[in-house]
Amino acid sequence: MVNWRIFLSLWLVSLLLSGCATPVDESYEYLLMDNTASHVEPEETLRTSMQLMPIVVANYLAGNEIVLVTNEGEVHRSQINLWAEPLSPQLTRLTQQRLEKTLPNVTWFVRQRLPSYAIAQLDIEVDRFFADLDGVVHITGRWLLISSEGDVMLSKAFDVRDTLKSDGYPAMTQTLADNWFKQVVSPMAHEIAKAFIESQ
Numbered sequence: 570m571v572n573w574r575i576f577l578s579l580w581l582v583s584l585l586l587s588g589c590a591t592p593v594d595e596s597y598e599y600l601l602m603d604n605t606a607s608h609v610e611p612e613e614t615l616r617t618s619m620q621l622m623p624i625v626v627a628n629y630l631a632g633n634e635i636v637l638v639t640n641e642g643e644v645h646r647s648q649i650n651l652w653a654e655p656l657s658p659q660l661t662r663l664t665q666q667r668l669e670k671t672l673p674n675v676t677w678f679v680r681q682r683l684p685s686y687a688i689a690q691l692d693i694e695v696d697r698f699f700a701d702l703d704g705v706v707h708i709t710g711r712w713l714l715i716s717s718e719g720d721v722m723l724s725k726a727f728d729v730r731d732t733l734k735s736d737g738y739p740a741m742t743q744t745l746a747d748n749w750f751k752q753v754v755s756p757m758a759h760e761i762a763k764a765f766i767e768s769q
Contacts, residue, residue, distance in 0.1 A: 598653040599635065599738060601746040603663055609670045612762040618676040618688040621668065624660040626695045631655060635738060638699050638707075650738040656698060663746075664693070664754055671758040689722070690715040691761070698749075700741045704733040708748055712757055714764060722764050727753050 630636065633655060634646035652659065661679075669677050678684060695710040707730055714723040729752040733740050 596649050596651055597738065598651050599742040600653045601659050601663055601742065601749070603667060603746065603750055604743070605747070605750060606667060606670060609667065611673050612671055612758060614672055614674050614762040614765045615768075616674045616676075617765060618678060618684060618686075620678045620683065620688055620690045621661065621665050622690060622692045623679075624657055624664065624693045624695060626656045626660070626698065630695065630698055631657065635742070636699050637702060638697075639702050647738070656695070660693075660695065660698075660749070663750075667750055667754050668758055671755070672762060675761075687717045689717050698745060700733065700745070704736070706731050706733065706741065706744050706748060708745065708753060710753075714761060716768075722768070723760055725757070725760065727756075729753060 629644055632646070633651045633653075634648065635650045635652060636647070637645040639645075665677055665679065668675070678688065692713040692715070693710065694712070695708070697707040697709040700706045709726075709728045711724070711726045713721065716722050729748050731744055731748050731752075733744055
C-alpha cells in the first residue's frame with residue numbers, strides 16, 4: 570500500500586512537471602470596433618421608446634473562436650485568434666450604441682430595464698458573420714420591427730459581402746465591423762425612422 574502511494578505521488582508530480590514544460594501558444598483576442606461612430610448623421614423620427622432584443626447568432630458563431638468557412642461549408646475554428654467576448658453581446662451593445670446616435674429621439678431599452686408600458690421591439694438574427702478562404706467576408710440575417718401593439722411594422726433580410734483589403738485577422742475583424750455598421754445597421758436605422766414617420 571505504501572509503494573502504491575509513492576508511485577501515485579511520483580506519477581502526479583511527473584504530470585505536473587510535463588504540463589509546465591509544454592509550450593502554450595500565445596492567443597490573440599479581438600473586439601469589433603465602430604470606427605465611424607463620430608461621423609454618424611442623426612435621423613429625425615418621432616419621440617418613442619424601443620426595446621432592442623439581444624442579437625441572436627447562429628450556433629456555430631456562438632463561441633469565442635473566430636471562424637473561417639469554405640465555399641463547401643467546412644468550418645475552421647481558430648484556437649489562437651479569438652473574440653474577446655462572444656459575438657451576441659458584442660453586436661447587441663455596439664448596435665444599441667450606434668442606434669442611439671442615429672435615432673436620438675428613440676429611447677432604447679435592453680432586457681434588464683424594461684419600462685412598465687408596452688413599447689416597440691427590434692429583433693435581429695445573424696446567420697453568417699465570417700470570412701471565407703478567398704478573403705471575402707459574409708454577413709447575412711434578418712431583422713424584424715414590431716410595434717408596441719404587437720404588429721409587424723417591418724421585416725428585412727440583409728446579405729452583405731466585401732473583399733478584404735489585406736490579410737490577417739485584424740483586417741478581417743475590422744472589415745466585418747465596418748460592413749455591419751455601414752451595410753446593416755445604418756440602412757436599418759433609416760428604415761426604422763421612415764417607418765415611424767409614415768405611421769404618424
